[in-house]
Amino acid sequence: MNRSLIISFVLILAGIGVFISASKDVSTYANFKQAANGGKVKIVGQLAKDMPMTYDPQNKPNEFEFFLTDEQKTVKKVILHQPKPQDFEMSEQIVVTGELKDDVFNASEILMKCPSKYKNEEIAIKNEVSGL
Numbered sequence: 001m002n003r004s005l006i007i008s009f010v011l012i013l014a015g016i017g018v019f020i021s022a023s024k025d026v027s028t029y030a031n032f033k034q035a036a037n038g039g040k041v042k043i044v045g046q047l048a049k050d051m052p053m054t055y056d057p058q059n060k061p062n063e064f065e066f067f068l069t070d071e072q073k074t075v076k077k078v079i080l081h082q083p084k085p086q087d088f089e090m091s092e093q094i095v096v097t098g099e100l101k102d103d104v105f106n107a108s109e110i111l112m113k114c115p116s117k118y119k120n121e122e123i124a125i126k127n128e129v130s131g132l
Contacts, residue, residue, distance in 0.1 A: 044094075
């Protein structure tokens with residue numbers, strides 16, 4: 001066999017292997033009830049601001065606990081295995097990725113939608129354009 005043909009074949013196999021391993025990490029969107037079935041999922045919700053948050057950066061810098069209300073209004077405790085994100089309390093919407101175990105959601109990743117600092121300006125411009 002030609003040497004370049006062998007190298008091309010090995011590179012194609014490596015590419016397929018990378019694609020397969022990356023596709024296994026894809027998680028689906030769910031609510032807490034669906035997450036109880038097991039498996040890695042993404043939960044969309046809002047911070048339950050009336051519930052306690054716990055973060056001890058000296059003793060447990062990679063463990064932040066809070067409560068999340070999903071879109072079905074179910075509230076569960078979430079343990080994020082990362083440091084507490086900056087401006088966490090200001091987030092409008094939170095997406096956590098992880099698994100539900102023993103009625104606690106163990107999150108490995110978090111995404112936050114924070115309010116836009118330009119929100120009031122956007123509303124004023126829309127009102128001006130529409131003649132309100």
